Amino acid sequence: MNRSRGAATIGGVYAGALLGSIAGFLEAVMLLDGQNLSSTPGSSFLFVLLSVSLYAVVVAAAGAVVGFVASFLPYLNRKDAGGRYGYPFAVSFGAIVGGFLFVLGTWWVRMAPPDLALLRRYVRTDTLVVLLLSIVVGRVAFHVVRRVSRLERVERYFASRWSRTWTFVKLGAALVLLLVVVGFGGGPAEGAATGDPGRYNVVLITIDTLRANHLEHQGYDKPTSPLTRVMSRDSVVFRECVAQYPLTTPSHASILSGRYVRSHGAVANAVPIHDSVVLLSEVLKEHGYTTGAFITSPIIGEKYGFDRGYDHFVERNRGDFTKSTQAEWMGQLRINRFWYRLRRLDRTTVAAENWLASGPETPFFLWLHYITPHAPYAPPHAYEREWDTYRSKVVPSIRELARVNRREIEVTDDDVDHIVALYDAEVHFTEDLVARVLSALDRIGARDNTLIVFTADHGESLFDRSNYFGHGQYLYDEEVLVPLFFHCPARLPVQRIIDEPVETIHIAPTILDFLDLPPEPSFQGMSLMNVIDPGSREWAPGAADGGGAEDAAGETEGGLTTASGHAQHPAEEKPAFSINRDGRMIRFRGWKYIEIDDELGTEELYDLGSDPGETNNLVLTETEKAAELRELLRQWNASVPVVRSDSYELDDESVRALRALGYVD
Ligand SMILES: [Zn+2]
Numbered sequence: 176m177n178r179s180r181g182a183a184t185i186g187g188v189y190a191g192a193l194l195g196s197i198a199g200f201l202e203a204v205m206l207l208d209g210q211n212l213s214s215t216p217g218s219s220f221l222f223v224l225l226s227v228s229l230y231a232v233v234v235a236a237a238g239a240v241v242g243f244v245a246s247f248l249p250y251l252n253r254k255d256a257g258g259r260y261g262y263p264f265a266v267s268f269g270a271i272v273g274g275f276l277f278v279l280g281t282w283w284v285r286m287a288p289p290d291l292a293l294l295r296r297y298v299r300t301d302t303l304v305v306l307l308l309s310i311v312v313g314r315v316a317f318h319v320v321r322r323v324s325r326l327e328r329v330e331r332y333f334a335s336r337w338s339r340t341w342t343f344v345k346l347g348a349a350l351v352l353l354l355v356v357v358g359f360g361g362g363p364a365e366g367a368a369t370g371d372p373g374r375y376n377v378v379l380i381t382i383d384t385l386r387a388n389h390l391e392h393q394g395y396d397k398p399t400s401p402l403t404r405v406m407s408r409d410s411v412v413f414r415e416c417v418a419q420y421p422l423t424t425p426s427h428a429s430i431l432s433g434r435y436v437r438s439h440g441a442v443a444n445a446v447p448i449h450d451s452v453v454l455l456s457e458v459l460k461e462h463g464y465t466t467g468a469f470i471t472s473p474i475i476g477e478k479y480g481f482d483r484g485y486d487h488f489v490e491r492n493r494g495d496f497t498k499s500t501q502a503e504w505m506g507q508l509r510i511n512r513f514w515y516r517l518r519r520l521d522r523t524t525v526a527a528e529n530w531l532a533s534g535p536e537t538p539f540f541l542w543l544h545y546i547t548p549h550a551p552y553a554p555p556h557a558y559e560r561e562w563d564t565y566r567s568k569v570v571p572s573i574r575e576l577a578r579v580n581r582r583e584i585e586v587t588d589d590d591v592d593h594i595v596a597l598y599d600a601e602v603h604f605t606e607d608l609v610a611r612v613l614s615a616l617d618r619i620g621a622r623d624n625t626l627i628v629f630t631a632d633h634g635e636s637l638f639d640r641s642n643y644f645g646h647g648q649y650l651y652d653e654e655v656l657v658p659l660f661f662h663c664p665a666r667l668p669v670q671r672i673i674d675e676p677v678e679t680i681h682i683a684p685t686i687l688d689f690l691d692l693p694p695e696p697s698f699q700g701m702s703l704m705n706v707i708d709p710g711s712r713e714w715a716p717g718a719a720d721g722g723g724a725e726d727a728a729g730e731t732e733g734g735l736t737t738a739s740g741h742a743q744h745p746a747e748e749k750p751a752f753s754i755n756r757d758g759r760m761i762r763f764r765g766w767k768y769i770e771i772d773d774e775l776g777t778e779e780l781y782d783l784g785s786d787p788g789e790t791n792n793l794v795l796t797e798t799e800k801a802a803e804l805r806e807l808l809r810q811w812n813a814s815v816p817v818v819r820s821d822s823y824e825l826d827d828e829s830v831r832a833l834r835a836l837g838y839v840d
Pocket residue numbers: 383384422423424632633
């Protein structure tokens with residue numbers, strides 16, 4: 176290698192290392208954004224350091240190649256190059272800036288890093304435009320660097336080995352100082368959880384729009400769920416858990432308040448929980464729990480009262496910057512995946528990981544929510560490739576799915592398969608995100624001492640019987656059945672599968688009972704501990720054991736309590752209820768009855784045993800059964816007290832959030 180070629184290569188390395196450090200730092204800061212860095216010092220420090228080093232090394236290597244290649248250009252043989260570093264530095268700088276922009280630009284357009292196998296797909300007008308623009312910007316960057324740095328001085332500077340070394344010492348010192356400030360800005364070092372190790376931690380995971388029967392442990396035949404397939408084996412699994420309302424805000428409010436929808440005020444999406452309603456987080460905080468929430472939907476945030484009782488409430492997508500807004504923004508899904516991934520999911524995952532890594536004082540309560548399976552079905556590229564082999568013209572964005580629902584777009588069976596495959600890919604992706612957070616739990620050694628509760632707010636119609644994609648519209652099983660399992664092999668039974676239907680309002684009381692905390696009187700749900708682990712309960716004097724004949728729990732139906740005073744869900748089946756805007760349903764002993772407040776007063780009755788698909792309405796033939804369930808439903812409806820939020824009006828922010836999620840046009 177001749178001298179000027181070597182010099183050009185080294186100039187490229189310098190340019191690459193510089194630009195790589197900047198890019199690595201920016202990405203790390205972007206990913207960490209919104210967190211209280213001083214509360215999560217150790218991992219932030221490492222994260223920034225790794226990001227900067229990795230980018231610096233990789234881009235410096237790329238810079239070496241660029242510099243070497245550039246040395247063959249007549250440029251570098253010009254006199255002012257003089258075989259030193261300055262001129263190749265500027266050339267490489269410009270080329271790398273252009274390269275960065277090209278990669279980002281094509282990623283933006285095609286949502287995948289360019290790779291050789293895909294090259295053919297890149298040769299399109301829009302990617303060529305990106306290429307052209309990148310070259311222009313790179314060229315401008317070269318001139319700016321050349322002008323600003325006054326090349327001769329740079330060359331002279333780099334020519335001296337001593338000043339070169341000194342520069343790197345200074346840069347290194349500045350970087351270390353920066354990292355120290357960012358990383359150790361007060362606060363404890365990273366470490367194992369501190370506090371009272373004798374009490375169990377709780378991790379409550381609510382996945383948005385996760386239909387129960389698209390998980391492997393619920394019988395799905397595709398590999399959507401490697402995490403829950405394994406976890407559920409060591410868990411108590413409820414195979415038929417009914418969500419109280421197939422919409423995000425009302426359903427989450429029921430899970431977190433232990434109350435039916437008409438008793439907590441949040442009767443529709445983006446309607447706040449009533450101020451008087453007590454949340455699980457508040458109860459736990461009162462009992463000394465450290466509480467943290469990491470959520471990804473704007474309609475279960477602070478604005479709607481969900482942040483009550485949390486020490487640390489990290490809410491992504493506050494306002495209008497949701498997954499869907501991004502997806503809809505450019506009119507089609509394929510443009511936004513890079514930002515979608517970078518801005519939303521990784522940041523929530525990293526925030527939760529960091530919170531755990533910071534060693535929150537135990538016992539702690541963590542609520543983790545991912546919106547991922549919600550439309551648009553826009554999994555990251557790798558998942559899309561793995562799941563969807565069929566290239567359909569139908570892009571499952573919110574707008575397009577709405578057009579499919581309105582029959583403005585005709586879909587073939589293949590199109591439906593394609594859309595469902597992308598939904599499944601989202602489920603798979605979500606499981607991987609949850610797995611990352613649970614690994615953080617492992618790393619602080621808290622897994623054995625933690626109760627993990629896994630559930631969802633509602634399912635999703637995937638064009639099953641209703642020729643409809645979405646949720647909230649129907650009360651069929653694909654929308655109201657959600658996964659539910661309790662995982663704590665150290666303390667709970669394993670490989671226990673329970674077929675009796677239960678409701679999501681029982682989750683919060685069960686958690687309190689599990690923790691041996693006193694019952695919260697405002698909860699309407701009951702503890703499931705009696706069902707989960709029949710041998711473990713000590714019955715209060717006078718309480719009937721297993722029969723449910725005596726009304727020892729006062730008003731509570733079923734009448735079982737434990738010594739700790741928790742009303743227990745009876746071991747035999749209780750009816751489960753769900754409502755939506757215009758209707759309500761009861762599910763009891765293998766039957767399901769739905770009534771809808773439309774002009775016709777529509778009623779539906781299904782024998783779930785012989786007709787799990789709910790296609791054969793028996794309301795006119797099985798009149799006795801219908802009357803029985805109708806009566807039970809009416810009794811329930813009359814017995815649940817109504818708590819109304821003061822008259823609410825959706826403000827602009829709420830409307831924007833709802834529009835972004837596809838709930839209003
Ligand atoms: Zn939801």
